[in-house]
Amino acid sequence: MATTSKQRLALAICDFLAKSASDGTLPADDKDSIDVAIQCIADSFKVDPNDKKAIEDAVGNQNLAQIYGVYEKLKKGTASSSSSVGSNSTTSASEPTEEQKKEADALKSRGNAAMANKDYAAAVDLYTQALAITPNNAVFLSNRAAAHSAARNHELARADAETATTLDPAYTKAWSRLGLARFALGDAKGAAEAYQKGIDAEGNGGSDAMRKGLETAKRRAEELEAEGAAAARSGGGAGAGAGAGMPDLSSLASMLGGGGGGGAGGMPDFSQIMNNPMFASMAQNLMSNPELMGNLMNNPRLRDMAEQFGSGGGVPDIGSLMQDPNIAEMARSMMGGGGGSGPNSGAGQGGQGGQ
Numbered sequence: 202m203a204t205t206s207k208q209r210l211a212l213a214i215c216d217f218l219a220k221s222a223s224d225g226t227l228p229a230d231d232k233d234s235i236d237v238a239i240q241c242i243a244d245s246f247k248v249d250p251n252d253k254k255a256i257e258d259a260v261g262n263q264n265l266a267q268i269y270g271v272y273e274k275l276k277k278g279t280a281s282s283s284s285s286v287g288s289n290s291t292t293s294a295s296e297p298t299e300e301q302k303k304e305a306d307a308l309k310s311r312g313n314a315a316m317a318n319k320d321y322a323a324a325v326d327l328y329t330q331a332l333a334i335t336p337n338n339a340v341f342l343s344n345r346a347a348a349h350s351a352a353r354n355h356e357l358a359r360a361d362a363e364t365a366t367t368l369d370p371a372y373t374k375a376w377s378r379l380g381l382a383r384f385a386l387g388d389a390k391g392a393a394e395a396y397q398k399g400i401d402a403e404g405n406g407g408s409d410a411m412r413k414g415l416e417t418a419k420r421r422a423e424e425l426e427a428e429g430a431a432a433a434r435s436g437g438g439a440g441a442g443a444g445a446g447m448p449d450l451s452s453l454a455s456m457l458g459g460g461g462g463g464g465a466g467g468m469p470d471f472s473q474i475m476n477n478p479m480f481a482s483m484a485q486n487l488m489s490n491p492e493l494m495g496n497l498m499n500n501p502r503l504r505d506m507a508e509q510f511g512s513g514g515g516v517p518d519i520g521s522l523m524q525d526p527n528i529a530e531m532a533r534s535m536m537g538g539g540g541g542s543g544p545n546s547g548a549g550q551g552g553q554g555g556q
Contacts, residue, residue: 206356207246208246208247208248209255209258209259209260210259211242211243211245211246211248212246212248212250212252212255212256212259212260213256213259213260213264213265213268214242214265215239215242215243215248215250215256216250216256216259216260216264216265217264217265217266218235218238218239218242219235219239219250220264221235222235222236258354297334297335301334301335302334302335304334305331305334305335305338305341306331308327308328308330308331308334309327309328309331309340309341309344311327312324312325312327312328312331312344312345312348313344313556315327315348316344316347316348316351319351321348321349321351321352322352324344324345324348324351325345325348325349325352328341328342328344328345328348329345332345337368338368339364339365339366339368339369339372339375340365340372340374340556342361342362342364342365342368342375343361343362343365343372343374343375343378343556344556345361346358346359346361346362346365346375346378346379346382347378349361349382350378350381350382350385353385355382355385355386356382356386358378358381358382358385359379359382359383359386361378362375362376362378362379362382362395363379365378365379366379366395366398370398370402371402372402373399373402373403373408373411374556376395376396376398376399376402376411377395377396377399377410377411377414379392379395380392380393380395380396380399380414380415380418381414383395383418384414384417384418384421389418389419389421389422389425390418390422392414392418392421392422393415393418393419393422396411396412396414396415396418397415399411399414400412400415
């Protein structure tokens with residue numbers, strides 16, 4: 202499974218090459234060369250070009266050619282607009298007609314309806330079609346950013362929101378969606394900057410939602426700074442129970458069955474697990490509490506569970522495990538005593554309904 206933007210781009214390229222070899226874009230005689238190229242790219246970036254789910258996560262309902270087509274139109278539109286300003290022309294050569302604008306608005310409305318129905322893939326596709334007609338539309342880009350965020354494609358959301366704020370710095374929803382995307386990607390400081398610019402654009406101190414987003418992002422940025430300082434003071438990684446430093450998770454990994462991938466009996470894929478906000482919050486609380494870490498490592502039932510799981514004995518009965526009051530208390534501690542708080546919790550900045 203691709204876990205980085207570069208791996209997803211590599212998968213998109215592999216998908217484009219494979220389709221070009223099969224749909225007649227390239228001569229049949231070139232197929233062997235294309236297959237070799239795909240395998241070389243896949244090996245270099247450690248991705249599986251035959252993993253349909255991974256490819257779908259990388260490109261959604263589109264393909265690399267369609268995505269690049271939107272970029273070309275956006276670039277052309279920006280260049281045409283700049284040229285028009287330089288020549289004192291009032292109309293760009295690529296300006297859409299009134300009929301085209303109506304078509305784009307209809308596609309945007311359908312995208313909003315898809316968002317309301319939580320069909321985020323369809324919403325992305327409809328907003329993309331609208332952008333193919335009017336590539337410089339900040340609203341369409343911002344709405345597509347909201348759809349990407351709802352589908353947890355936060356890097357794509359950030360890219361769309363950043364473009365939207367560049368095109369229209371006064372469009373506050375774009376700043377809000379940029380803040381949300383950056384926060385989801387772990388850039389709390391960047392999220393705070395986006396929310397602050399949104400507040401500045403709104404004027405009068407900003408809306409409650411935008412201020413809530415700024416407050417949450419600032420608090421998280423301060424927490425990360427404090428955690429980094431604590432880790433530096435403790436030498437960057439003391440073991441559990443060694444004071445205020447971050448505990449050494451290597452023993453926990455060993456306890457859970459080793460460092461393998463998500464195969465039978467092996468340790469699960471932590472990169473995927475940590476995409477879940479609940480587990481990310483649990484890990485954060487665990488790593489900031491050395492005493493809790495020590496209790497976890499010394500609990501005999503958890504050790505028995507890990508040994509069973511690591512030796513291929515299957516997933517244990519979590520319900521039975523939680524009947525142990527010590528383990529239940531540790532679970533509550535790792536969860537931080539309740540639901541987490543993100544910029545979503547009061548800001549609504551994802552803007553699920555679009556505009």
